[in-house]
Amino acid sequence: MKIQESAEMYLETILILSKKNHQVRSIDIANELNYAKPSVSVAMKNLRENGYIEMDSDLYITLTEKGRAIAExxxxxxxxxxxxxxxxxxxxxxxxxxxxxxxxxxxxxxxxxxxxxxxxxxxx
Amino acid sequence: MKIQESAEMYLETILILSKKNHQVRSIDIANELNYAKPSVSVAMKNLRENGYIEMDSDLYITLTEKGRAIAExxxxxxxxxxxxxxxxxxxxxxxxxxxxxxxxxxxxxxxxxxxxxxxxxxxx
DNA sequence: CGTATGAGTTAATTATAGCTAACCATATCT
DNA sequence: AGATATGGTTAGCTATAATTAACTCATACG
Missing domain, CATH: 1.10.60.10 (Iron dependent repressor, metal binding and dimerisation domain)
Structure with a gap:
């Protein structure tokens, strides 16, 4: 599955946010991109299911190897x-x-x- | 209404085709862009309704002033x-x-x- | 204890923009 | 006349990607 432009944007945003804050949640991405919460929620679900990010039990987001490569x-x-x-x-x-x-x-x-x-x- | 990326592409294609052929029809655009006929048909209807192109009774397409500006x-x-x-x-x-x-x-x-x-x- | 807040999710809607299937009209060929 | 080809259209479907409305859940306030 070819990665979508919007996915690239989200991954890059996660990288940028994790550079300045230490932890990144969906809501931070929504604020950064000026998107509504559900937009990000759905996008994160996708990225997670395709192995680009991981979310721990507190819903903090980290890039996987694969996700980080694209983000960088x-x-x-x-x-x-x-x-x-x-x-x-x-x-x-x-x-x-x-x-x-x-x-x-x-x-x-x-x-x-x-x-x-x-x-x-x-x-x- | 802000012009869409796809509309810009169609207008540019019309300009290019009218440089090499003398007359441009929907089918020529479809062939050039490798699109199905209906995709072009619908797009032309839109461009026509928004004043970017004109179609004579033989369905040959010409750019309006407004359409030509964008195409160029x-x-x-x-x-x-x-x-x-x-x-x-x-x-x-x-x-x-x-x-x-x-x-x-x-x-x-x-x-x-x-x-x-x-x-x-x-x-x- | 109850309510308000913050974060996340689900479902349904919207817009753009392509597609196929099916159809119509015209012209050409035998 | 009938079959075929060409060009155009309509209707309905698909995918991406955003939205709002409405819900859950946990935490914190008072």
């Missing part, structure tokens, strides 16, 4: 793309929003090519 | 993005597919920034 891939894309758009003069908010949509539709090949190109421009 | 914007994005990805070393087929998805999710601001940047790299 998305996060890397997001970071690189938004930094690059900002570097090109795009407003930070707009750059972030755009990166957030582009990251899900890029092939691995194109991303690698962009990455190589960008590293020749931004020094960090 | 998409076409420009598509062209620039795919040329650029190819320039960065991405396989032509992959570049085209990626451009096709990115073109619909980019803000005007980001596209303009990318365009400016690309024009400093590719000379054509």
């Amino acid at each position: 891939e998305m996060y890397e894309r997001h970071t690189l793309l938004s930094e690059w758009l900002i570097f090109l003069g795009v407003d930070k908010k707009v750059a972030t929003e755009d990166a957030c949509r582009i990251e899900h539709v890029l092939s691995a090949e194109s991303f690698e090519a962009i990455k190589k190109h960008v590293h020749g421009h931004i020094s960090n | 914007e998409m076409y420009e994005r598509h062209t620039l993005l795919s040329e650029w990805l190819i320039f960065l070393g991405v396989d032509k087929k992959v570049a085209t597919e990626d451009a096709c998805r990115i073109e619909h999710v980019l803000s005007a601001e980001s596209f303009e920034a990318i365009k400016k940047h690309v024009h400093g790299h590719i000379s054509n």
